[in-house]
Amino acid sequence: MLVPQVWSSARLGAKGLGRCLVRSLTGWASGEGRKVDIGGIYPPVTTPFTATAEVDYGKLEENIYKLGTIPFRGFVVQGSSGEFPYLTSIERLEVVSRVRQVMPKDKLLIAGSGCESTQATVEMTVSMAQVGADAALVVTPCYYRGRMTSTALIYHYTKVADLSPIPVVLYNVPANTGLDLPVDAVVTLSQHPNIVGIKESGGDVTRVGLIVHKTKKQDFQVLAGSAGFLLASYAIGAVGGICALANVLGAQVCQLERLCLTGQWEDAQALQHRLIEPNTAVTRRFGIPGLKKTMDWFGYYGGPCRAPLSTLSPDEEAKLHLDFTTNGWL
Amino acid sequence: MLVPQVWSSARLGAKGLGRCLVRSLTGWASGEGRKVDIGGIYPPVTTPFTATAEVDYGKLEENIYKLGTIPFRGFVVQGSSGEFPYLTSIERLEVVSRVRQVMPKDKLLIAGSGCESTQATVEMTVSMAQVGADAALVVTPCYYRGRMTSTALIYHYTKVADLSPIPVVLYNVPANTGLDLPVDAVVTLSQHPNIVGIKESGGDVTRVGLIVHKTKKQDFQVLAGSAGFLLASYAIGAVGGICALANVLGAQVCQLERLCLTGQWEDAQALQHRLIEPNTAVTRRFGIPGLKKTMDWFGYYGGPCRAPLSTLSPDEEAKLHLDFTTNGWL
Amino acid sequence: MLVPQVWSSARLGAKGLGRCLVRSLTGWASGEGRKVDIGGIYPPVTTPFTATAEVDYGKLEENIYKLGTIPFRGFVVQGSSGEFPYLTSIERLEVVSRVRQVMPKDKLLIAGSGCESTQATVEMTVSMAQVGADAALVVTPCYYRGRMTSTALIYHYTKVADLSPIPVVLYNVPANTGLDLPVDAVVTLSQHPNIVGIKESGGDVTRVGLIVHKTKKQDFQVLAGSAGFLLASYAIGAVGGICALANVLGAQVCQLERLCLTGQWEDAQALQHRLIEPNTAVTRRFGIPGLKKTMDWFGYYGGPCRAPLSTLSPDEEAKLHLDFTTNGWL
Amino acid sequence: MLVPQVWSSARLGAKGLGRCLVRSLTGWASGEGRKVDIGGIYPPVTTPFTATAEVDYGKLEENIYKLGTIPFRGFVVQGSSGEFPYLTSIERLEVVSRVRQVMPKDKLLIAGSGCESTQATVEMTVSMAQVGADAALVVTPCYYRGRMTSTALIYHYTKVADLSPIPVVLYNVPANTGLDLPVDAVVTLSQHPNIVGIKESGGDVTRVGLIVHKTKKQDFQVLAGSAGFLLASYAIGAVGGICALANVLGAQVCQLERLCLTGQWEDAQALQHRLIEPNTAVTRRFGIPGLKKTMDWFGYYGGPCRAPLSTLSPDEEAKLHLDFTTNGWL
Numbered sequence A, B, C, D: 001m002l003v004p005q006v007w008s009s010a011r012l013g014a015k016g017l018g019r020c021l022v023r024s025l026t027g028w029a030s031g032e033g034r035k036v037d038i039g040g041i042y043p044p045v046t047t048p049f050t051a052t053a054e055v056d057y058g059k060l061e062e063n064i065y066k067l068g069t070i071p072f073r074g075f076v077v078q079g080s081s082g083e084f085p086y087l088t089s090i091e092r093l094e095v096v097s098r099v100r101q102v103m104p105k106d107k108l109l110i111a112g113s114g115c116e117s118t119q120a121t122v123e124m125t126v127s128m129a130q131v132g133a134d135a136a137l138v139v140t141p142c143y144y145r146g147r148m149t150s151t152a153l154i155y156h157y158t159k160v161a162d163l164s165p166i167p168v169v170l171y172n173v174p175a176n177t178g179l180d181l182p183v184d185a186v187v188t189l190s191q192h193p194n195i196v197g198i199k200e201s202g203g204d205v206t207r208v209g210l211i212v213h214k215t216k217k218q219d220f221q222v223l224a225g226s227a228g229f230l231l232a233s234y235a236i237g238a239v240g241g242i243c244a245l246a247n248v249l250g251a252q253v254c255q256l257e258r259l260c261l262t263g264q265w266e267d268a269q270a271l272q273h274r275l276i277e278p279n280t281a282v283t284r285r286f287g288i289p290g291l292k293k294t295m296d297w298f299g300y301y302g303g304p305c306r307a308p309l310s311t312l313s314p315d316e317e318a319k320l321h322l323d324f325t326t327n328g329w330l
Helices: A057-067 A089-102 A118-130 A150-163 A183-189 A205-214 A227-236 A250-261 A265-285 A287-297 A314-325 B057-067 B089-102 B118-130 B150-163 B183-189 B205-214 B227-236 B250-261 B265-285 B287-297 B314-325 C057-067 C089-102 C118-130 C150-163 C183-190 C205-214 C227-236 C250-261 C265-285 C287-297 C314-325 D057-067 D089-102 D118-130 D150-163 D183-189 D205-214 D227-236 D250-261 D265-285 D287-297 D314-325
Strands: A040-042 A074-077 A108-112 A135-139 A168-172 A195-200 A221-224 A240-242 B040-042 B074-077 B108-112 B135-139 B168-172 B195-200 B221-224 B240-242 C040-042 C074-077 C108-112 C135-139 C168-172 C195-200 C221-224 C240-242 D040-042 D074-077 D108-112 D135-139 D168-172 D195-200 D221-224 D240-242
Touching: A040 A074, A040 A108, A040 A250, A057 A089, A074 A089, A089 A108, A089 A118, A118 A135, A118 A150, A135 A150, A150 A168, A150 A183, A168 A183, A183 A205, A195 A205, A205 A221, A205 A227, A205 D227, A205 D265, A221 A227, A227 A240, A227 A250, A227 A265, A227 D205, A227 D227, A227 D265, A240 A250, A250 A265, A265 A287, A265 A314, A265 D205, A265 D227, A287 A314, B040 B074, B040 B108, B040 B250, B057 B089, B074 B089, B089 B108, B089 B118, B118 B135, B118 B150, B135 B150, B150 B168, B150 B183, B168 B183, B183 B205, B195 B205, B205 B221, B205 B227, B205 C227, B205 C265, B221 B227, B227 B240, B227 B250, B227 B265, B227 C205, B227 C227, B227 C265, B240 B250, B250 B265, B265 B287, B265 B314, B265 C205, B265 C227, B287 B314, C040 C074, C040 C108, C040 C250, C057 C089, C074 C089, C089 C108, C089 C118, C118 C135, C118 C150, C135 C150, C150 C168, C150 C183, C168 C183, C183 C195, C183 C205, C195 C205, C205 C221, C205 C227, C221 C227, C227 C240, C227 C250, C227 C265, C240 C250, C250 C265, C265 C287, C265 C314, C287 C314, D040 D074, D040 D108, D040 D250, D057 D089, D074 D089, D089 D108, D089 D118, D118 D135, D118 D150, D135 D150, D150 D168, D150 D183, D168 D183, D183 D205, D195 D205, D205 D221, D205 D227, D221 D227, D227 D240, D227 D250, D227 D265, D240 D250, D250 D265, D265 D287, D265 D314, D287 D314
Parallel strands: A040 A240, A074 A108, A108 A135, A135 A168, A168 A195, A195 A221, A221 A240, B040 B240, B074 B108, B108 B135, B135 B168, B168 B195, B195 B221, B221 B240, C040 C240, C074 C108, C108 C135, C135 C168, C168 C195, C195 C221, C221 C240, D040 D240, D074 D108, D108 D135, D135 D168, D168 D195, D195 D221, D221 D240
Antiparallel strands: none
C-alpha cells in the first residue's frame, strides 16, 4: 500500500508581509508533522508541439533550461496552460520525467495529475510521483458538475491524498471547470496531512482571504492562480502564485513577489498595474494560443497548440501585441 | 486513408407530423448521397459497475437484453449517462463491442466518441467504428471553452467527420460542458456529407426550431437530448430523442414518440406532462446516481457509479421516489 | 377596502389541441368561481415618444387603431416592450387610459403594473384598474434578487392579488430580471382565485409543461412570452402568447395561433420556422430599438426610445433588415 | 442651464500606501480643475421603517447621530442597502434632507440618485443636490441590460454628469443589476470633469487594479463596494470604501482603513480576515434583512424592510449570529 509522506519544512515567513523572505529547502526531504512549504512563484509551463502535433520534448527542455535562471520556486507542468486534456497518459508522464531531468535540483516540480475519475487521478498521481513530481496539482473533476457537491469533492480529494506518495495541491479554476470548489470543502480538506494548499484561479480575493482565515491552524497554503491578482492575494495572505504570465515575464512576476514580501507596496502596485493587461491577454482573452505566441516574441519556443485550439487571427495577434506594448513590455 | 461512407436512407416522414411513421432500414448499408435516417428513440445506456468499480459487462448485457424488446430505434452508449469520462479507452471500446454483440441486429448503435483533442476524438471514432458502432456521437470539447469559437469547433467536427468511417452526430450539452455550440457552426457543419444530425440537450426549443429551419436542405436531423422537451421538439421538427429516462420508462417514451408522429397531440401532451418530473429527477436533479437507483426499481441493474459520483442520500432517494409515484409510475 | 373580483368565463377549449377555438366574452363581466379566460394573442405595445422624448399619445392611438383590425385577443401595455421603467406614474396611467379609449370594446386590456415594492405595485394595479385595465401583468421584483425567495415572491403576489380589483397575471422574464420565478411558487400562487395565469418569457418549454401539469386543477393559464417558442408552447398546453413580434407581424402570429388550435401542425411548423429569426431580432438581439425600427418599416409609428436606450447603428439596422428579408417578410 | 461645478481638493496621499493619511476638506468648496477627494469610509445607511412600513425619519436621525462619532468620511444614502427602489421620489428627497440636517457638517453626503431612465436620473440628481447632497452615486440602469452597451452607458452617465450640479460617482453592482459596467466605458467616463470616481461592488480586484491603472491621469477614485475586499482594494489603489458592514462595525472598518493607509499590513490582514464572514452575512447571504437585524444587535435601529423583502427565519437569524460570534464580534 502507498504510504503518503508528510513533509516538514521551515516555512519562513512566506506569509510575513513587510519582511524579507528567506526560503530554505533543508526541511523538504524529511519531517515530522509540518506541511511542506510551497510558497513562491511558478510558471505553469506550456507543452510544445511540432508542426505535426507531436510533443516536442527538445523544445520543452530548452524552455525549461531558459526559465531555470529565473528565481522561481519551481515549475508546474500540466496546469491548464499545459494542454493536459490533450495529452495521452504516456505523454503526461514523459513530460514530467523530462522536466525533472533538466530543471535545477533545488526547485520544486508540481505536476497536474487531475483526471475526471477518482481512480484515474490516483493512478496518475502515483505515476507522476514515480517519475519525479514533488507535489500533485489536482483540478476539480467537473463534467458532472451538477453532482460535484462538497461531499463528492471531499471524498475525491481525500482518496487521492490518502493514496498519493506526494503532497496534494487543490486546484480551483472555475473559468475552465464551471465549478467553484466550496470553501467549506476546502476547509475540511485542509485538515488532511497530505493536502498542503490550493491553487486558486477564480480571482475572488474575498474567497482567498476567507480560505486563509479558516485554515489558519492547518499550515495550508494558498497560491494565486494568476498574475492579475497576485499583489492582492499576497496582501490577504497568499504565499505565492502559479502564473501563466511567468512563462514570458518571469523575472517581473518574481520581482512583484519580492516587492510584496519585503513590504514595498507602492512599487509593487505600480508593477502589478502594468502586468494586468498582459496577464489577461495570455489567459482569459487569448488563451494558450496567445501565451504561446507571446513566448515566441520573448525568446522561448511557443509553437502551435493541439487542435481544436487554433492559432490567433492577425487581428487577435495585433491586440495581443498591443497589450504588451502599451504596458512597456515590448 | 480513411474514407467516410455516405449513407443513403429512405427517410420516411420522420418529420411528418400527423402521419404514421414507418421506418425502413433497407437503405442503411449503401447509398448515393442522402444521409442516413437516425430518427427514433434511444436510451443512452448506463455503464454498470461492480462493487469494486470494475465495469460489469455481464450486467451491461443483461440490461441491453431487457431493453431489446422495447421499440427503440437503437442504443446510445457513452452519452453523458454512460459515465464516459470515467472509462479507459479500452473500456470504452469493450463496452461498444459487447453492446453490439447482444443488441438486436436491426437497431442502430450510436457510440459517444468525443474526447478533448481532435486527434484523440478521431482515433476513438475510428476504433469504435471498427468494433461495431453505426454512428458516432461527438460531444463538444469544452475544457478551454473560452477558445471554443465557431471556427475552432467547425475545424474540430470537420476533421472528425472527414476521417470517420461512420456518420457523425453533433452533441450539444451545455449543462455538462458550459458551452453552447453556436447555431451558425451547426448550420455550417450540417453541410458536411458525413455529419447527419445533432443531439440537442440544452432544452431551448427556439434553438431547435432555428436549427431545423436553417438546415432544411441538408438532410440534417435533430434529436432531443432529453424526454422533458420531447413533444415540443417533435412539434418543431425534431425526429427523435436520446433520453436518459428511456432507460427506465422506455416503452412510455416510445409511446410518446408514436403519439407525436401519428398526430395524437392531446394524448401526447397528457403523457408528456407525466414524464417531466421523472425526467428531471434522473437527469439534472439527481444525475446518474438517480438514474441508476431508478433502474434498480424498474428491474434493470443500476448499481453504483464510479467515484467521485456518489450514491444518493436517503433524503434524495425519497424525493426521487416521489417524483415517480406522484406521476403514477411507481 | 378593495375587494378583488373573481371572474367567470367560458374557457372554450383554449387548451384543446386539434380543435377549432371559439371564444366568447359573455362570461367576462360576472361569474361564480371560474377564472377569466385570457387565451389568445396580444401585442405588448410600444410606447411612442416624440423627438424630445415626450410620450406621443397621438401616435400611440394611431398604432392601436391600426392594430385593432388584427384578430388579437387584446392588448398588453407596459410589458417589457413598453419601456415601463422609463415612464412616470402619471404617464403609465395615461397610456392605459388612452389605449382603453381607442381599442375595440370586445378586446382585453392587460396592463403591466409591476413595481419593485409590494405597496407600489398594489397602488399601481388599483389605479390602472380604475382607468380601464382588465387585468394586471405583474413582473417579478428583482433588484434584491438574492432575497427574492419563493416565500418573498408568494407574499408579494398574494398581497397584490388580494387587493387588486382585476385579475393578476404573473410575469416571468429572466432575461430582464435575472430571476426565475420558482415553479413551486407558481403552483402555490395558481391557487389564488385572483391569479389567472402567467406570461412565461424564459423560453424553457419543459418549465412551461411542468407549470401546465402542476396547475391543471386551478384554471391557470400560461401565455408564451415570445413568438419564438409559441408553437411549442401551444403543443405543451399554453393558451396564447404575448409576443413583441405581434407589433409588426400581428396577422402572422394570429395565423400561427389558429394553425395550432386547429391542429394544422405542419403548416404551423413552417410558419413558426419563418418567425424565429425576426422574433429574436426584435427582442433579444436588437431590443426595443430594433422593434421600433421595424414598426417604421411595417407602417406603424416606431420612433425613438427614451435614453439610455439608443437607436440602432447602420450595421445593426442592416442585420435587422436581413432577418426579415431572408424569411420573406420584407 | 445647469453648470456642473468642478471641485478642487488637496488629495492627500489617499493612494499613498505605507504613509499616514491626513485629510483636509479646505479645498472642498472651490477649486480650479482637480476633482474632489472622496477617499475614505462611508456606511451606506439603511432606511428605517415603522411597523406599518412608513419611513421612520426619527429613527433615521437617531442612527445618523450615533454613527456620527465614528471617523467616517461621510454617509451614503440610497445605496443598495437603502432600499431605494422601494422609496417614492418624495421619500428619496426627504431622506437626503433629513440626513443632511443631522450629520456632522464636515462630512460628505453622497446620495444614490440612479433611476432607469436618463431623464429621471438627471432630475433626481439635481433635486438631491438642492436638498443637500454633496455628490451623486449613480447605479447602472439595468432592466434592458441586453442593450446597455458601452455606448449607451457612456451616453447615460455623460448626460447625467453634464447636468448635475454635484460630482457624480459611478456605481457598479453586478449582484443587483446583472450588468458589469465595461472597463472601457469607465475609462472614457473618467475623463469627464464631473465624474470623480466609482463604487465598485463586484469584488474583482483585477478589475479594480485595471481601472486604477487606466485612469491614472484622470484624478479618478475607486471606492470598494464592500468590506470583504477592502484591504485588497487599498493594496491595489482604491482610496476608500462604501461598506454595508460599516453600519454595524463602523469603527472596525475605519480601523482597517487606517491600518492600510499607514502600512500596517499584518494587523490589517488579521482584522480583514475577521470581517469577511460578517460582511458576507449582511450583504450577499442575508441581505438587508440581515443587516437590519444586526443593527438591532449593535444598538442601532434596524427594524423591518419594506415588502417583498422579508424578515429572517429563526434559522437564518441563528446563522447570522454565528457569523459574528465566531469572529469575535458578538
